[in-house]
Amino acid sequence: MPTDKSGIYYRLLTINDKNDVIKSIANNFCIRDPLCKSLILSEKDRYEYATYVAMFLTDNKSLGAFDDDNDDQLCGVQINSSSYFVPDIDLEKYLLSVSQKTQNLIRFDHFLQKEMMNKFCGNNYIGGYWISVNAPYSGRGVGHQLVTRCMKWLTTNFRDFDSLVAVTTAPESKHITEKIGFKSTYEMKMSEYKDEKTGERIFANAGVPFVYLMVKLRNVTNSNL
Numbered sequence: 001m002p003t004d005k006s007g008i009y010y011r012l013l014t015i016n017d018k019n020d021v022i023k024s025i026a027n028n029f030c031i032r033d034p035l036c037k038s039l040i041l042s043e044k045d046r047y048e049y050a051t052y053v054a055m056f057l058t059d060n061k062s063l064g065a066f067d068d069d070n071d072d073q074l075c076g077v078q079i080n081s082s083s084y085f086v087p088d089i090d091l092e093k094y095l096l097s098v099s100q101k102t103q104n105l106i107r108f109d110h111f112l113q114k115e116m117m118n119k120f121c122g123n124n125y126i127g128g129y130w131i132s133v134n135a136p137y138s139g140r141g142v143g144h145q146l147v148t149r150c151m152k153w154l155t156t157n158f159r160d161f162d163s164l165v166a167v168t169t170a171p172e173s174k175h176i177t178e179k180i181g182f183k184s185t186y187e188m189k190m191s192e193y194k195d196e197k198t199g200e201r202i203f204a205n206a207g208v209p210f211v212y213l214m215v216k217l218r219n220v221t222n223s224n225l
């Protein structure tokens, strides 16, 4: 498997990677992502939410970073999915089976994917919904590689979408997407977001005031790749 000079290699994730992806999301994303962090999730919340995230693997558009020098450990993920994909679950029933905080997070994702993105990005996009690099690997360019490689792979292999969309909650990921040509089309004030069911402003105290919808149009992408 070809690696870069740091011993990291990248490959598409399959459903067989599910358990490793769940661990990575639960023990990294759920702890370090600014919105998750502000909710102070329990281990149960983190694993529940990570299990939901891993359902998007079945859309077969996600990429993993692996450490060749450390037993091929999964050290970073970018979970992508098309705007048409929906996990094969009855969402309302599923929500009843998870904790309040997991429900909050899933409803927020659903709101972003099915309302905000469709409103500001059209309904024919591929979304980079979750990006996470394990803490010891952070700041070494793995996140940048994940986003760049996903863009190239998606653009080369899928012809029928208009744009690539990323939701950025962390300043690092906004920086990475801007660097490779994504533009912010909407900034969402987190203190104004209300949970659809409880009406609670769950992210009022999030460390980040805004979440950004970052878009790169496919025709622009084509000329660059």
Ligand SMILES: CC(C)(COP(=O)(O)OP(=O)(O)OC[C@H]1O[C@@H](n2cnc3c(N)ncnc32)[C@H](O)[C@@H]1OP(=O)(O)O)[C@@H](O)C(=O)NCCC(=O)NCCS
Binding pocket: 028, 029, 032, 033, 034, 131, 132, 133, 134, 137, 138, 139, 140, 141, 142, 143, 144, 145, 167, 168, 169, 170, 171, 172, 173, 175, 176, 179
């Ligand atoms: C966000 C994340 C995926 C980035 O991955 P990474 O491998 O650490 O990122 P990279 O090393 O490729 O690049 C980081 C870039 O952000 C820049 N950066 C670091 N801190 C920054 C800040 N506070 N504001 C803006 N840019 C910042 C770095 O300088 C670097 O850019 P450069 O290469 O131009 O110098 C990783 O930090 C992570 O997993 N965070 C926790 C989960 C999370 O928050 N996910 C994002 C949800 S949108």
